[in-house]
Amino acid sequence: MAFKVVVSDSKTGKSYQFETESTALIGKKIGDEISGSVVELEGYKLKITGGSDKCGFAMRHDIHGAMKMRVLLKSGPGYNVKEKGLRRRKSLRGNTISKDITLINTKVVEYGSAPLGGEPESIE
Known part of the structure; x- marks a missing residue:
């Protein structure tokens, strides 16, 4: 996978x-810090901020576990409110990475010595 x-x-x-x-990412949760060496970024520390599964359902930090659930939402990740007071039941993933997750969003917490984007290309 x-x-x-x-x-x-x-x-x-x-x-x-x-x-x-x-497979070192399986079992990690949103908010956990991981080593950048998982994606060949030596010296970097990354914080998991979210993700989505193979069907496109977003991960949400306040749903515990790795399962998919239908939850009643009034705001936040996975739902944009159109009117004030409107609530909606949506399918979302839990905050734990499992084998069904395909996309993981992270942000840099500590920078390494090498540049993040690799060597800049020279324009001739």
Whole structure:
């Protein structure tokens, strides 16, 4: 199972996508810090901020576990409110990474020595 890991750099405002076959991510939760070596970023520390499963259902930090649930929402990740006071039942994933998760969103907490985007290409 391959994970797509999106790494957001808050200094530059850019994000970078990596693929990994590592099983070290299974069991981690939203808010956990992981080593950047999982996606070949030596010296970096990454914080998990969210993700989605193979069907596109978003992960939510306040649903515990790895299962998919139908929850009643009034705001937050997975639901945009159209009118004040409107609530809706939506299917969402829990906050734990399992084999069904395909996309993991992270942000950089500690920077390593190498640049995040690799070597800049020279324009000739």
